[in-house]
Amino acid sequence: MKIIVSTALAVGVIAGPSLAQSAQDGEKIFKKCAACHKVGPDAKNSVGPVLDGVIGRTAGTFENYKYSKSMKAAGAAGLVWSEETVLDYLADPTKYLRTVLDDPRAKAKMKFKLKSENDRRAIIAYLSTFSTATMQVPQDGFCVVNTSEKPHFFTAETREGERVVSNLKPGEQLCSSSTAASDGIVSVFETENGFEGCSRIIPVGQAEEMQKFAEFDRCRWGSHNS
Numbered sequence: 218m219k220i221i222v223s224t225a226l227a228v229g230v231i232a233g234p235s236l237a238q239s240a241q242d243g244e245k246i247f248k249k250c251a252a253c254h255k256v257g258p259d260a261k262n263s264v265g266p267v268l269d270g271v272i273g274r275t276a277g278t279f280e281n282y283k284y285s286k287s288m289k290a291a292g293a294a295g296l297v298w299s300e301e302t303v304l305d306y307l308a309d310p311t312k313y314l315r316t317v318l319d320d321p322r323a324k325a326k327m328k329f330k331l332k333s334e335n336d337r338r339a340i341i342a343y344l345s346t347f348s349t350a351t352m353q354v355p356q357d358g359f360c361v362v363n364t365s366e367k368p369h370f371f372t373a374e375t376r377e378g379e380r381v382v383s384n385l386k387p388g389e390q391l392c393s394s395s396t397a398a399s400d401g402i403v404s405v406f407e408t409e410n411g412f413e414g415c416s417r418i419i420p421v422g423q424a425e426e427m428q429k430f431a432e433f434d435r436c437r438w439g440s441h442n443s
């Protein structure tokens with residue numbers, strides 16, 4: 218029986234060489250975004266929202282960020298950030314929101330455009346390394362990623378009762394793995410001494426995002442099949 222505890226950031230290990238290469242290019246090009254956006258374990262909202270886990274996230278929903286009306290409307294209308302939607306958005310945010318909302322008065326709060334399609338693709342490859350949608354999950358285990366804005370206390374327990382615990386900062390992950398390859402249950406508490414938390418059953422080979430903590434099992438989750 219082996220248990221793996223990993224608090225390292227998911228990196229694009231399953232990506233092929235070309236994708237890994239563009240993720241590297243994307244890291245450099247991301248400097249253009251970094252004036253307004255943060256990524257990684259200690260990321261905080263600044264001019265723009267934190268972009269950890271943005272691929273796979275509903276538009277306009279990162280915790281405690283004040284989005285424009287148009288962005289909130291786009292999320293409410295069902296806009297989810299994927300490689301394709303981010304690709305179009307970055308080329309011209311206002312034009313994109315106008316098209317999505319079919320409203321010529323829609324306005325993006327992001328005053329920045331990235332013309333080069335190659336640069337946009339590279340940045341998306343880079344952003345994907347901060348998302349469970351592209352994360353490597355052990356075949357015989359399951360993972361949880363803290364994509365909320367605050368650190369929280371996480372436990373992951375397999376059906377056989379193997380338990381791993383960790384305080385996860387935003388962007389960090391906890392994976393459990395056992396030779397029995399079973400699904401398991403993840404519980405989250407506000408802090409290590411928290412009393413009422415929330416929990417979720419996670420199938421083997423999959424990862425879940427804990428997007429927002431709330432007591433009495435009211436956390437917001439987002440999952441991706443890998």
Ligand code: HEC
Pocket residue numbers: 247249250251252253254264265266268271275276277278279283284285286287288298303307324325326327328329331340
């Ligand atoms: C000058 C500041 C600025 C720069 C530079 C900038 N952004 Fe933004 N970005 C924002 C703001 C502000 C928002 C919130 C938009 C809204 O509410 O309409 C945003 C929103 C976003 C969103 C939607 C996030 C969500 O949670 O719905 C994505 C994706 C995004 N930006 C990606 C990027 C990328 C990638 C780059 C670099 C190519 C970039 N941005 C450069 C300010 C910026």
